Amino acid sequence: MTAAVESRRFRPSLWATLITVPAVLVMLGLGTWQMQRLAWKEDLVRRVEQRLHAAPIPLPSAIADPEALEFRPVTVTGRFLNDKELLLVARPRQGQAGYELLTPLQRPAADGGGVVLVNRGFLPMDKRTPASRPESRVEGPVTVTGLVRLPQPAGWLQPGNRPGAESWMRLDPPAMAASAGLEKVAPLAVEMIPDPARGNAPQTGMLNGIQPLVELPNNHRQYAFTWFSLAATLVVVYVLSQRRRTGPAS
Known part of the structure; x- marks a missing residue:
């Protein structure tokens, strides 16, 4: 006598799909945005490093754009x-x-x-x-x-x-x-x-300035990894939770 083997198929419910799909899309969007921010921050760090090592220039008498002089x-x-x-x-x-x-x-x-x-x-x-x-x-x-x-x-x-x-x-x-x-x-x-x-x-009381130190936190890679990981985890949970019993396999 052969024992019946229970079969499971992926049959997602409407509500689970309506909740999961937008959530995954949002997480993927946030991860992509963090990767874009990472590229921006790395470019900013390069530009700041270039400024830090540039030769000193006389401070202009009229400062119309302070940000152009920062660092x-x-x-x-x-x-x-x-x-x-x-x-x-x-x-x-x-x-x-x-x-x-x-x-x-x-x-x-x-x-x-x-x-x-x-x-x-x-x-x-x-x-x-x-x-x-x-x-x-x-x-x-x-x-x-x-x-x-x-x-x-x-x-x-x-x-x-x-x-x-x-x-x-x-x-x-x-x-x-x-x-x-x-x-x-x-x-x-x-x-x-x-x-x-x-x-x-x-x-x-003898003062001799401050050693140049510019801190530009760059955590965008970690943030992107977190969002992409959450999206992947949610997809796995969604798929596993929506596998339903269909009765013994023939």
């Missing part, structure tokens, strides 16, 4: 307005909390005048007051070589700036200018590039 090495000449300095809360350096010192630089009339914020480097917490670091006060004409940085949008969890406070959470040239009573301030900052010959001793 570009520039030189700028002027006099530091030491009594208008600003403190920007910095990431800890070697486990030490502190600030980045932004000193406005008054440009000469020959260069169009105006003011540029210069990020001169890291200061420990105990050097926040000018009296604790007289070495940081630079008088007379100076020429600074640095990297152009633009304000970035605040993150969801990042505290906002409070004009009038002793320190700032993020770069905001217009608000900083208004707080310090400055006019004609460039809509960017110049992040001073370290000079090996000058040395750097923030614990004494």
